[in-house]
Amino acid sequence: MKILISDAFDPSLPGKLERFGEVTTDKSLLPEVDVVLIRSKTKCTKDYMDSAKNLKLIIRGGVGLDNVDRVYAKEKGIAVYNTASASAIAVAELAFAMMIAVPSHIVKAHNSMADGKWIKKQLKRTELFGKTLGLLGVGHIGSEVAKRAVAFGMKVVAYDPLFKEHAHAVIVHSVEEMVKDADYISLHVPLVESTKELINKELIEKMKDGVVVINTARGKIVVEEDMAEALKNGKVKTYATDVWYSDPPDSSSPILSAPNTLLAPHIGASSKENLLRIGDVIVDILDNFVKE
Ligand code: NAD
Numbered sequence: 001m002k003i004l005i006s007d008a009f010d011p012s013l014p015g016k017l018e019r020f021g022e023v024t025t026d027k028s029l030l031p032e033v034d035v036v037l038i039r040s041k042t043k044c045t046k047d048y049m050d051s052a053k054n055l056k057l058i059i060r061g062g063v064g065l066d067n068v069d070r071v072y073a074k075e076k077g078i079a080v081y082n083t084a085s086a087s088a089i090a091v092a093e094l095a096f097a098m099m100i101a102v103p104s105h106i107v108k109a110h111n112s113m114a115d116g117k118w119i120k121k122q123l124k125r126t127e128l129f130g131k132t133l134g135l136l137g138v139g140h141i142g143s144e145v146a147k148r149a150v151a152f153g154m155k156v157v158a159y160d161p162l163f164k165e166h167a168h169a170v171i172v173h174s175v176e177e178m179v180k181d182a183d184y185i186s187l188h189v190p191l192v193e194s195t196k197e198l199i200n201k202e203l204i205e206k207m208k209d210g211v212v213v214i215n216t217a218r219g220k221i222v223v224e225e226d227m228a229e230a231l232k233n234g235k236v237k238t239y240a241t242d243v244w245y246s247d248p249p250d251s252s253s254p255i256l257s258a259p260n261t262l263l264a265p266h267i268g269a270s271s272k273e274n275l276l277r278i279g280d281v282i283v284d285i286l287d288n289f290v291k292e
Helices: 013-020 027-032 046-051 070-075 088-101 106-114 140-151 175-180 201-205 224-232 272-291
Strands: 002-005 022-024 035-038 057-060 079-082 132-136 155-159 184-187 211-215 236-241 261-263
Touching (some): 002 013, 002 027, 027 046, 057 272, 088 106, 088 236, 088 272, 132 140, 140 155, 155 175
Parallel strands (some): 002 022, 002 035, 035 057, 184 211, 211 236, 236 261
């Protein structure tokens, strides 16, 4: 079996895969390989799959599968897997880190000190304790965020059509109901038709004044122009995002020039531990694949 490692994985991965056959990172060998391992960078489009004449299996190290044309893969009999559960803790910790950093002004406090300024009076903090967190999606990642929020004494409400109840969140029946009383809103849904541009002007108007929105899901769930406007007029106090319309974002993205943002370059899944876990899940998938 020939395996192409097409994107960046933990350096231990090639060693773990040797027992399955030949492992390469040479993308020019695409027409010969049986398996392709991708993360976010490689786009498995129709043309990509057509040029991979022997391709039988695509494994995405990560959760979302929006960079794979799954309909066409199915047509061609190419199996597609992701490593769904592996990344939950890594992403939840980033979402939570953002949620702590915002009301404690961590970035501003650090930058002012590094600039030699003492702006203690301007840095009045607020606490997460007693505040309401609204979760859009309470699957693997949303659940880990909910657990952490409960430990911080927050009230957690969630909207997710798959759930009627949840151990760490009160489930509500619409996205409008979820956003109306939330002080913090954290997004944990896939990018699909029903979630694309879901966070738009109309929904933002239904949010509490001064809400903080955290996006570690996908950039296109939020209409960037509408969010930038809400940041300018103060409706949204802060937009913390790890995800963009494209990686990296176009320099014209209105979020880059908007006030009151906390920005990260899509590092949610990039913990050392997660990259190791992803490698182990890939080995399990390959083990099962060769047995079939
Ligand atoms: P998951 O499948 O376990 O959970 C997603 C949940 O969203 C499901 O329970 C589903 O029912 C719910 N959902 C779907 N459509 C919805 C809608 N319209 N309204 C409300 N809920 C809806 O996935 P997960 O592991 O929790 O990951 C969530 C997303 O996080 C991924 O799809 C991916 O886009 C993103 N992600 C980002 C990073 C990063 O690096 N920032 C890393 C991994 C995953």
